[in-house]
Amino acid sequence: MEGIPMHFNIANILSWRSLSLILDVLIIWFLVYHLVVLIRGTKAVQLAKGIVLIFAVRIIAGILQLHTTTWLIDQIVSWSVVGIIIIFQPEIRRGLEHLGRLPIFGEREDSQRDESLKFIDELDKSIQYMSKRRIGALITIQQETGLDDYIETGIKLNAHVTGELLINIFIPNTPLHDGAVIIDKDHKIAVAAAYLPLSDSSMIPKRLGTRHRAAVGISEVTDAITIVVSEETGGVTITRNGRLLLDMTREEYLKYLTAQLVPKQHKNEKWYQKIVRKIWKWGADR
Numbered sequence: 001m002e003g004i005p006m007h008f009n010i011a012n013i014l015s016w017r018s019l020s021l022i023l024d025v026l027i028i029w030f031l032v033y034h035l036v037v038l039i040r041g042t043k044a045v046q047l048a049k050g051i052v053l054i055f056a057v058r059i060i061a062g063i064l065q066l067h068t069t070t071w072l073i074d075q076i077v078s079w080s081v082v083g084i085i086i087i088f089q090p091e092i093r094r095g096l097e098h099l100g101r102l103p104i105f106g107e108r109e110d111s112q113r114d115e116s117l118k119f120i121d122e123l124d125k126s127i128q129y130m131s132k133r134r135i136g137a138l139i140t141i142q143q144e145t146g147l148d149d150y151i152e153t154g155i156k157l158n159a160h161v162t163g164e165l166l167i168n169i170f171i172p173n174t175p176l177h178d179g180a181v182i183i184d185k186d187h188k189i190a191v192a193a194a195y196l197p198l199s200d201s202s203m204i205p206k207r208l209g210t211r212h213r214a215a216v217g218i219s220e221v222t223d224a225i226t227i228v229v230s231e232e233t234g235g236v237t238i239t240r241n242g243r244l245l246l247d248m249t250r251e252e253y254l255k256y257l258t259a260q261l262v263p264k265q266h267k268n269e270k271w272y273q274k275i276v277r278k279i280w281k282w283g284a285d286r
């Protein structure tokens with residue numbers, strides 16, 4: 001075993017050099033990951049492919065010592081930086097805004113809270129209206145599990161949730177009233193008139209029909225929260241995780257929806273988020 005130094009020095013491994021190297025890799029990984037997430041599905045994907053191709057040609061030209069090609073690509077690269085900034089100015093701006101809204105800046109939590117409270121308010125407006133007039137409704141709110149399979153069965157809307165729109169959708173004898181409204185993670189109405197899977201649970205009271213069965217069905221296969229307004233009684237029911245919360249009062253469903261949908265104030269805040277939030281707030285207050 002001669003030649004292999006057997007002393008294992010932790011100080012060497014944890015030296016500033018290696019730590020900075022790890023930090024370097026992590027930062028680049030973070031930036032590349034967010035860049036990929038940001039440009040996925042946009043026209044910038046084509047551009048990214050073009051850039052990768054140019055860099056590949058540049059590397060090959062460098063290895064083969066093709067001086068003119070190398071020079072030409074270098075010129076293109078240095079000028080295209082300016083071009084890219086001009087062409088993609090809106091995307092870059094959006095990207096920076098997106099960065100500012102990352103969870104490390106506690107502000108996001110506050111705006112999410114306000115947005116969720118407003119969302120519940122709009123739901124409440126429609127539930128109250130429909131319940132009083134016995135307009136049947138079925139509203140599924142996506143949580144962690146994707147609902148693409150069910151969204152596909154509906155009629156696409158991609159609209160902001162407002163009480164008025166929800167009411168309009170469920171007005172009887174209109175083209176969208178049959179089936180379920182699905183609200184996505186961004187609190188937008190993805191589709192109306194969607195088909196949900198029916199539950200065959202024997203726990204569902206016999207008096208309830210297919211609307212309630214569909215609400216239980218989707219709650220058995222996903223973690224979505226579904227609200228049903230009964231056409232027969234005007235009763236409001238919520239289903240989640242196979243459970244049926246029957247005939248809830250306004251107070252009860254508002255309490256439930258608030259507990260489930262509104263992020264708790266700074267509940268899961270990490271120590272560094274707390275520091276950033278305090279500094280951020282201190283800066284904003286000045």
Ligand SMILES: Nc1ncnc2c1ncn2[C@@H]1O[C@H](COP(=O)(O)OP(=O)(O)OP(=O)(O)O)[C@@H](O)[C@H]1O
Pocket residue numbers: 136137138177178179180194195196197198207208209210211212213214229230231232233
């Ligand atoms: N699989 C399904 N997916 C989505 N919506 C459904 C599904 N099955 C039924 N519905 C909706 O439920 C309506 C029928 O409701 P039905 O009267 O059978 O149910 P219910 O549970 O008794 O509700 P209500 O108390 O409102 O009468 C349909 O018109 C349709 O809008």
